[in-house]
Amino acid sequence: MALNPMDIYKLLPKTNCKKCGEATCMSFAFKLLNREKKLEDCKPLYEDKKYERQRKKLEEMLKPLEEATETGLIVDESLCTGCGNCVVVCPVHVEKDPKGAAVGNGPTIDDPILRVEDGVVKVINMQACRRYGKNRVLCVVCRENCPSDAIRFLEG
């Protein structure tokens, strides 16, 4: 399930009151998705009782955002079998860990992005992911090679 700004927008007050510091509710929706804004920034949503139902829905909808790392990568641990495919294919690992992950072993560097701990993959250094920061690229290599759909990205 990927989140999209339209679905978020539909539940906002749609008054373009600018209290959140954005010109429009639509642009607020985009910023929410990028985690540049928090739902609480939309004051009317919390102050006006008539929005309560919408607010609850939005909170529910945005939950995965909190679980996600800043790169938008989410691992569903209940689906992960610890096969290690994602650890071995990640291009950043291949480059930085030629004797470990690149040749199929568990990472031998101190700060891999992903590592299998207690049988499931954990994100431990998202800053190194190619999706992180200003010059990010939309890398999907780990997700593409996960046999159990345990990895997804917020942007779909």
Add this chain to the structure above:
Amino acid sequence: MIMICPGCSCLCDDVYIKEGKVFNACRRGKEIFAKYNENRAVARVDGREVDVDTAIEKAVEILKEAKNPAIYGLDTTVVEAQKIAIDVAEKLNGYIDDNSSFCLGELVEAVLKGEMPTTTLDEVRDNAYVLVYWGTNPYHSLSRHLSKYTYYPRGKKRPRGYDEDRFLVVVDVRRSETAVLAKKNARFIRVDDDAELVDSFVKVVEGKAAKYAKDAGVIINEMKRADFNVIFGGLGLKYGLKDLNQFKEMVKKLNEVAPVYFIPAGFHGNMRGFNETLFERVGHVNKYSFRDGKSDEEFAFTELLKNEKIDAALIVGTDPVYSLPFEVSSKLGKINTIVVDPRMSFTARIADVVIPSAISGVEAGGTMVRSDGVRVKLEPLEEKEVNDVYILNKIKEGL
């Protein structure tokens, strides 16, 4: 400390435990390390708790009195213990068998007899181009097979790994999790009848028409591009084919046009070890009768039980009550059953004698044999005195 995971025949050699966490092992492997203290077996005779020596004495007594005893299991223990178990079977003039009689024993036997060229997983990682997974879904049984040894790692002659330097083929009756990974530089072939695909490979090499000519043609062309290709055969292959000879012929035929190796994709940690150990001794890999001096379908443990041919069973490190059909396993209730196991398995619960043992790889060292025949020395966390080797030795001495 780097350990060897005994969880399956991949015997991964990069697992370690730090601050109470298990690193690099897949979910199955982690369970072995994390839960090793749960559900432990206790020494029992006829349901009464006793000390280990009493349980061993009772086991010896049962085996001595038995007219037709069988030894069964042994796929999760070490080669050193398997050897002693074979001694015991010989001394008893009895039967010995493991899970491979309904798993990949036949394929391992073909490899040991040199009927198909084989290689190691390390060679595969460094050199292999076409990788065929036939009738096996490593996602379930050998979780790290693709990432650690075959498709994904970068190797000496395959520096770009799966990106460009490998070609993945998955043959299965359904679109398995492994088949889903066959995307770029890959092929998934859904088969109803494995024999038709085997036949197609042979026909294409001979330049004849065949049902799967298109798929087989593409794969053979890819194989010709490389000097190293490999087929991993699993249970689906064994059960999909009535006649394995046809498959062996196909491998031979393929080798006329390109080098193609075969490695069995069996599952249990040391099943291949049992096959090799018995093979060295008697020239057969499983279902062997010392009395008859031969191996035969009727000496498979399940057949012996079903046909009520045995009156006592020594079961080591396996749980037939859990894994065999009820009509078969229920017959254990009619005979004298001795269980040697680290855990209070379902079989242990119904056994006449339970002898608690150590978990190979965690509490006991020794040697296991990987699915490709490479021997691996285990690196246990501790060494318990009462392990499979100790127990089986005591039984052997007592006879």
